[in-house]
Amino acid sequence: MPAWKALLIFLVIALVGATGLFLLVPSSRPGPVKDWFFKAQGFTPATSANDALDKFKLAIEKRNFEAASRYYLSGDYKEWFEKAQKESEPLARTLDDLRAAMKSYGVKSDKGNFAFFMLEPIPPDFKFNVTGSGDSVTALLDWKDALAPHSSYSLNDLPRNMNLIWHSLLPSIVVGANPTLAVTVAKEKDGFWRIQVPVALGDRHVRDTVDYLRKNGSNFRNGLANLKNDVKNNAPTKQDFDASLARYLEESR
Numbered sequence: 001m002p003a004w005k006a007l008l009i010f011l012v013i014a015l016v017g018a019t020g021l022f023l024l025v026p027s028s029r030p031g032p033v034k035d036w037f038f039k040a041q042g043f044t045p046a047t048s049a050n051d052a053l054d055k056f057k058l059a060i061e062k063r064n065f066e067a068a069s070r071y072y073l074s075g076d077y078k079e080w081f082e083k084a085q086k087e088s089e090p091l092a093r094t095l096d097d098l099r100a101a102m103k104s105y106g107v108k109s110d111k112g113n114f115a116f117f118m119l120e121p122i123p124p125d126f127k128f129n130v131t132g133s134g135d136s137v138t139a140l141l142d143w144k145d146a147l148a149p150h151s152s153y154s155l156n157d158l159p160r161n162m163n164l165i166w167h168s169l170l171p172s173i174v175v176g177a178n179p180t181l182a183v184t185v186a187k188e189k190d191g192f193w194r195i196q197v198p199v200a201l202g203d204r205h206v207r208d209t210v211d212y213l214r215k216n217g218s219n220f221r222n223g224l225a226n227l228k229n230d231v232k233n234n235a236p237t238k239q240d241f242d243a244s245l246a247r248y249l250e251e252s253r
Contacts, residue, residue, distance in 0.1 A: 034070070043067040045192040049137050049185035052193040053128045060124040063096065065089040074186070074194035077206065081169060081197075084210040087217030088121040088169055094221045095119060098228045107231050109241045114150040115158055115249065119220065121169040121213070135187040139195075143179040159249045163204075164212035165220065171201040216253060223248030 038044070043059060046052035052072050059068035065085045073081055081088075095116050102108070117123055125146040130139045155166070155175065166173050172181060184196040199206045227248050230236055236244065 034066075038064075038067045038070070041067070043071055045071050045190075047193065049130050049139065049193050052185055052195055053130070053139055056195055057124060057126065057128075060092075060122050063089055063092050065092075071192075072195055073197070074188060075196040076199050077197040080199060080206045080210045084121065084169055084213050087213050087221075091119065091213070091217050091221055091224075092121060094224045094228075098224050098231070101228045101231045105231050105235050107235060107238075107241055109238050109245070110150070111153060111157060111242050112245050114153040115245060117146070117150055118155075118158065118166040118173075118175075119224075120167065122167065123174065126174075130185065137185050139183050139185050141181045141183060143174040147175065147179050159246055159253070162249065162253055164209050165216065165253065168209040168213040169206065170209075171198050171204055171206050173204075219252040220249075223252040 041062070041064065043055060043064065046055055056068050056072040059065070059072065065081070065088055069078055069081050069085070099116065102112075123143055123146055126141045126143050127145065128139050128141050130137050132138050155163075155173075163173065170181065174181065181197075183198070185193055186196060187193050227241075227244055230244055231241070234240075
């Protein structure tokens with residue numbers, strides 16, 4: 001076989017192998033390849049404040065925390081967000097799996113839905129309002145509508161002393177009468193817009209919540225996975241489901 005044919009075959013095999021590896025193992029993708037995959041999913045650099053917020057929200061909804069950070073975050077918060085990614089994204093996906101199992105097997109729990117909302121590292125179902133003009137504006141993220149279905153419940157209805165796991169990628173817990181968070185969205189030197197989230201509000205700092213999530217996130221994921229198995233295997237009553245949820249949460253912290 002001529003050398004050029006052998007080289008061509010080798011290159012084709014290598015290309016197919018690399019494509020398969022990139023598809024199956026996202027962490028193996030180099031920067032430019034990541035950008036290609038993210039673009040195919042609709043994640044590209046933001047050209048305005050609203051674009052940055054829309055795409056960030058979509059990335060959280062799609063559980064693509066890497067794209068959320070890569071394109072739409074800036075400042076000190078971005079560092080903590082990335083440190084938490086190995087636990088925050090799997091936790092969010094585990095919540096999705098449990099919700100799907102409950103729907104499939106007809107298990108309902110309002111208290112459980114409230115607990116899942118609180119366990120979201122960042123609840124993705126927020127609205128936002130941008131004010132100001134120029135290359136730096138303020139946006140208010142608002143979870144009022146997302147919290148409305150849970151109006152019958154408060155943190156007192158959940159296991160106590162778990163504040164560090166609730167909304168662990170936010171500097172405040174979005175509950176109560178004013179579940180909002182003000183952020184800055186700015187146009188940076190490369191011409192793209194990114195969100196600057198405060199890292200601390202009052203006595204709460206994302207450093208502490210991220211550290212807690214990194215240490216205990218797998219415990220919570222395992223507890224939720226066990227609860228999903230209970231749903232699939234036993235179709236528990238609402239009372240049994242709520243009791244099991246409380247027990248798994250207590251054991252996870």
